Amino acid sequence: MTSSQKRTAAFLKKQFCPFFFALHLLLANLAASQSPHVHPRSVNTPTRHLQAARLINLGAAYMNQQQFQRALSLFRQAAALDPKLEIAKVNQGIALVNLQKYELARTILNNVLQLNPQNAHAWYTLALMYKNQSQPEKALDAFQAAARLEPDDP
Numbered sequence: 001m002t003s004s005q006k007r008t009a010a011f012l013k014k015q016f017c018p019f020f021f022a023l024h025l026l027l028a029n030l031a032a033s034q035s036p037h038v039h040p041r042s043v044n045t046p047t048r049h050l051q052a053a054r055l056i057n058l059g060a061a062y063m064n065q066q067q068f069q070r071a072l073s074l075f076r077q078a079a080a081l082d083p084k085l086e087i088a089k090v091n092q093g094i095a096l097v098n099l100q101k102y103e104l105a106r107t108i109l110n111n112v113l114q115l116n117p118q119n120a121h122a123w124y125t126l127a128l129m130y131k132n133q134s135q136p137e138k139a140l141d142a143f144q145a146a147a148r149l150e151p152d153d154p
Contacts, residue, residue, distance in 0.1 A: 052082035059091060068098040086112055090121045097129045105129055120149035 059074035072095035078088040089112050096105035106129065112122040127142035147153075 048081045049085070052078040052085050052088060055081070056085070056088055056091060059095075063091070063095060063098075066098075068095045071095045072099065086116060086119060087121070090119065090125060093122065093125050093129075097125060097132065100132075102129055102133060118149055120146045120153070123149065 055074045055078035059071040059078065062068075062071035062074065072092060075088050075091040075095060078085060079092065082088065089108055093105045093109040093112070096102070096108065106126070109122045109126050109129075112119055113126075116122075123142050123146035127139050127146060130136075130139035130142055
């Protein structure tokens, strides 16, 4: 990656959500990526990360089309390729909330928060889930946690 691309990546990572950062990484390193049909264990770590980012981006597109089951499948594949990629797990939680599979969503999101209690997206998704389940006290606690972590995020 060139120094200009590195500066752009740093700016995106700081200013925007991980989705746009992953998209930038994917585009900046597209030439380095291998065929999407390569078995995950035969791919080196940077390429696995790029493939996982591609799957997350595709899953986000399906989420925008209300195709939550398809999106969930892609987010699971991304998490399998790069288990340290939190956004893949948070996005699984979002898809599960939209599919009204609340127990599984809660489990996945709580697992993310056990590893990183500073993940505002996980807190916010939990808050929405609790709101949808008419649990206002839990929703309020989770919304407040998300707001404390990202006070400038409307």
